[in-house]
Amino acid sequence: MSDVSQRVAAVGRQLFNKYTRNATTADASAFSQIVKQVYFVVGLPEPSSTDVDRLFAELEGNSKTVSLQRFEAWFDGRLAEPSVKSLLPKSGSEGEALLAGKVTFLFYDVDNSNYLDHKELSLLISDLFLNLGYGEVAPSYIQKAINTLDSSKDGRIQFAEFIPWWQQTLRKKRTKQGHQ
Numbered sequence: 001m002s003d004v005s006q007r008v009a010a011v012g013r014q015l016f017n018k019y020t021r022n023a024t025t026a027d028a029s030a031f032s033q034i035v036k037q038v039y040f041v042v043g044l045p046e047p048s049s050t051d052v053d054r055l056f057a058e059l060e061g062n063s064k065t066v067s068l069q070r071f072e073a074w075f076d077g078r079l080a081e082p083s084v085k086s087l088l089p090k091s092g093s094e095g096e097a098l099l100a101g102k103v104t105f106l107f108y109d110v111d112n113s114n115y116l117d118h119k120e121l122s123l124l125i126s127d128l129f130l131n132l133g134y135g136e137v138a139p140s141y142i143q144k145a146i147n148t149l150d151s152s153k154d155g156r157i158q159f160a161e162f163i164p165w166w167q168q169t170l171r172k173k174r175t176k177q178g179h180q
Contacts, residue, residue: 004088004096005079011103012038012075016068018107025065031056033112038075041102043087094167101166105159115156121146128169 015037019030026034032052039046047055059066059074078084090096108124109116116124122142129137149157149165 004090004099005085008042008088008099009072009076009079011041013068013072014103015041015106016071019112020068025063025067026071027065028053028056028060031059031066031071034071037106041099041106042078042084044084097167097170098163100170101163102159104166105162113156115158116162117156118146121149121157 012034015034016026019033019037020026032049035052035055036046055074056066059070061070079088088095088099104124105116108120110120111117125142125145126137129135145165146157149161151161152158
């Protein structure tokens, strides 16, 4: 399994843990959320409810839940399929930055609303500043970022609004690392 495939598989496990609150099994509702988010991360079209229900029935084995082990086996199998492998970015590419952006967005979307609210984006920016070595972030910077990112002016940051900022931030990080 390639480095990117291994990272994506780890993301699958993290998503399983997020939607099951670190349980070892997922019920039908949690499983549906996990599969939809996994498809989003990999770049596959969102599966229909019927497809998710069929997959759940295939994996659950009359227990009404899907175990993390069964999920991992299924997901690793999907990642090995040529049609899915071709969607995964090459290591170090812009596609890998997009993948990282998708994962970051999902993990900071704590309430699973498919957008980042002020609190979620504030936490993301604060964590990012600390990880980049910039220290504490000023509240005025966070507000400016929200105003800039929220092009629809609905008070929520959609993924399409988030990803250009994310990619620009990563480019700045690479430039900074190149000058050290």
